[in-house]
Amino acid sequence: xxxxxxxxxxxxxxxxxxxxxxxxxxxxxxxxxxxxxxxxxxxxxxxxxxxxxxxxxxxxxxxxxxxxxxxxxxxxxxxxxxxxxxxxxxxxxxxxxxxxxxxxxxxxxxxx
Numbered sequence: 001x002x003x004x005x006x007x008x009x010x011x012x013x014x015x016x017x018x019x020x021x022x023x024x025x026x027x028x029x030x031x032x033x034x035x036x037x038x039x040x041x042x043x044x045x046x047x048x049x050x051x052x053x054x055x056x057x058x059x060x061x062x063x064x065x066x067x068x069x070x071x072x073x074x075x076x077x078x079x080x081x082x083x084x085x086x087x088x089x090x091x092x093x094x095x096x097x098x099x100x101x102x103x104x105x106x107x108x109x110x111x112x
Contacts, residue, residue, distance in 0.1 A: 006035050026055035026071070033078070046078040 009032050016024035033048035053071035086104075 006032070009035065022055045022059040026052050026059070026067070029055060030071075030074075033074075037078075037081075042078070042082045046075070046082050049075045049078045 009028055013025065013028035013032060016022075016028055029048045029051035033045045033052060036042075036045035036048060049071070053075045056067045056071040
């Protein structure tokens with residue numbers, strides 16, 4: 001059952017967070033993100049993928065560059081997935097939607 005597995009993964013996430021075990025937090029966050037993605041909850045999936053990246057990046061004792069790079073790419077893909085509908089809507093009729101598309105693009109290029 002997904003809900004039962006999800007419950008145990010959330011418990012794993014909380015325990016690893018309480019014990020400040022970043023590698024375990026990263027593992028739990030990645031698994032939860034995958035589950036939420038499979039359920040179609042893209043926003044919640046992105047939230048956990050961001051936790052995954054932050055945990056991988058913050059690990060001091062056992063820092064793994066490949067894991068950090070992989071997490072960074074996955075977060076980028078999840079962000080793109082979250083914004084896909086908006087992007088498709090703005091590009092579906094490019095001739096009439098060129099102004100909103102350019103406005104959107106100029107906003108996404110700005111540093112926060």
